[in-house]
Amino acid sequence: MKEIIIYTDGACSGNPGPGGWGAVLLYGDRIKELSGGEKATTNQRMELTAVIEALKALKVSDWDVVVYSDSSYIVNAFRQDWISKWKKNGWKNSKKEDVANQDLWKALLNLMEKNRIKIEKVKGHSGVHWNERCDQLAREAIKCQDK
DSSP: OOEEEEEEEEEESSSSEEEEEEEEEEETTEEEEEEEEEEEEOHHHHHHHHHHHHHHTOOOSSOEEEEEEOOHHHHHHHHTTHHHHHHHTTSBOTTSSBOTTHHHHHHHHHHHTTSEEEEEEOOTTSSOHHHHHHHHHHHHHHHHHTO
8 A cells, every 4th residue: 555654743933923834754765854934924824834735745646645733723624524614604614704724725625635635633742753853844944934
């Protein structure tokens, strides 16, 4: 079975403020690290951007891809099926307000159609090697936004 493992993380210095994201893609013995940031953003946008950019980097389709995120925002959107409810309600949340970050959610859903994506929760800042590496990449990317 062809499977790619992805770890992602986002970070912000202030919320909103300068932000960064990091992702590590693992396939067999291959490791690819990605990172980037924005001068003015939010933590949730950086978490979503990390997943989006990781999926954009994939050169395959119809593969199994497991994405590990420490973001409850992302994990719960799938586990609790918020996305189906948002779509059914015209991208409005339970308060009848526009869903935040819907541009990123829509981009993510579009990318998820290319492979079989499974989103898994990983506990942040708990010593999980690749999650810690993503956090480091995201924090390094924040520093680049100050220049």
